[in-house]
Amino acid sequence: MKIVQVITRMDTIGGAQLHVRDLCIALAEEGHSVYVVTGGNLTLYEELNTVYCQSLMRNLNVVADIKAFLELRSILKSMQPDVIATHSSKAGVIGRLVGWSLRIPTLFTAHGWSFTEGVAGKKKRMYRMIERLMGRMTKGVITVSEYDKQLALKHKVLPLEKLLTIHNGVHETELSRDYRHPDNRLTMVMVARFAPPKQQLDLLKALTKLQQFEWEMLFAGDGPLLREAQCFVESEGLNDRVQFLGNRHDISAILQMSDIFLLLSDWEGLPLSILEAMQCSLPVIASDVGGINEAVKHSVNGYLISPKEEAELVDKLAVLLTSPSLRRQMGEHSRLLYEQHFTFEQMHDKTFAYYEKIIEQS
Structure with missing residues (x-):
């Protein structure tokens, strides 16, 4: 053909x-x-x-x-x-x-x-x-x-x-979850362009209210709104916690070194990045828009957050940051849903x- x-x-x-x-x-x-x-x-x-x-x-x-x-x-x-x-x-x-x-x-x-x-x-x-x-x-x-x-x-x-x-x-990848942050910080990741409809800045604002926990945040992607996010990180003194990785071709490796996947957005179809995170057995916190709820089942393999609801996002992040067993359980459900449907x-x-x-x- x-x-x-x-x-x-x-x-x-x-x-x-x-x-x-x-x-x-x-x-x-x-x-x-x-x-x-x-x-x-x-x-x-x-x-x-x-x-x-x-x-x-x-x-x-x-x-x-x-x-x-x-x-x-x-x-x-x-x-x-x-x-x-x-x-x-x-x-x-x-x-x-x-x-x-x-x-x-x-x-x-x-x-x-x-x-x-x-x-x-x-x-x-x-x-x-x-x-x-x-x-x-x-x-x-x-x-x-x-x-x-x-x-x-x-x-x-x-x-x-x-x-x-x-x-x-998404394709199956060889899994190797051997990475550990040297000071035992939890690693969170968002993979998306810094452009509408994505909302990296909303996520950063929520993270300023969780500085009592040990975490690092990785952003993979480039785009016109990147500089705005970088300036916010500098102004809030988060340089030692937030990394901007730019466009990457090793997303699977980045996901495998992470503990929680996040995607905040004003609208979506069905993002590949979420499916890649599920393939890597990660719990997901994502905006409840478009077809995301067909992959992320609330309180099963992650949490669905209403757009612009910062308090809700902060609350669910705190839950996952403080519960290793829940992260593991939700990650296992992510993997199962991936194998069944995606x-x-x-x-x-x-x-x-x-x-x-x-x-x-x-």
Whole structure:
């Protein structure tokens, strides 16, 4: 099978990019011809067969978007794939328009809708209208959480027969939990870009109220709001407790040296970082948004926190910081839920079966 994945950017580390990377590698190893078409002229994933659509950009720009449509149409017309799989909002729209114009079976993976709860009102209405129009040209849509499927149905974006939930899945890694902080501090970690919708600053503010406990906080990721977080740490005298690791390619090793995983966010689909933490048997504290509650079960493998509820966050952090047996118990539940529902093999098999179904229906 010849498969083309279309995504707006591959020059950053994010859930959609890692999803595309891992899926492409696995499909190629099975003998399929797999290509990634992405905007700009840069990728962080040199192992993929990448074709650049230089006019394709994230920001709305009518002239550039028309150029991107024409450029992408030329690329895909010459490639003649059996199926086009689109990802991210801009590539999802332009890619589906191109697929429809070329009569090539095309689907979209929604890694969290642009009209999800937490998005500003005007943007939300605009994105809903766009997705309703695109739904008529879309053979099928994969949602990475049941939450996103129900959101699409609620707003009449797509009919039920065009929607399929396939939970994200992550690869198994070799576990080695031998790390111990030299002064027996507990290690907490958050893996996310310093950009909306993530809320690293809210977490740091909560941690200032827990300085009576022995802990260290690791942040993996880069982004435009990083400097603001660094300045807060300096002003609060937390330099000896908080580390900013930047973009990392050894996330599994960082998770394995940690005791608690955190993710604060205003909105989400189903974050890969949480699944990676569960694979490493970590208890999770996360914002109760999007599809997170499909992976994190409150008081079972972690705690779900209402957005902007600092007192609630401080309370649950204190509970886990002071209870080794509860951390261990919740970590074991995380691992079990990962094995049951969130392995890469499960996600891969369901996704490829859907590709085949879309082609057959066309």
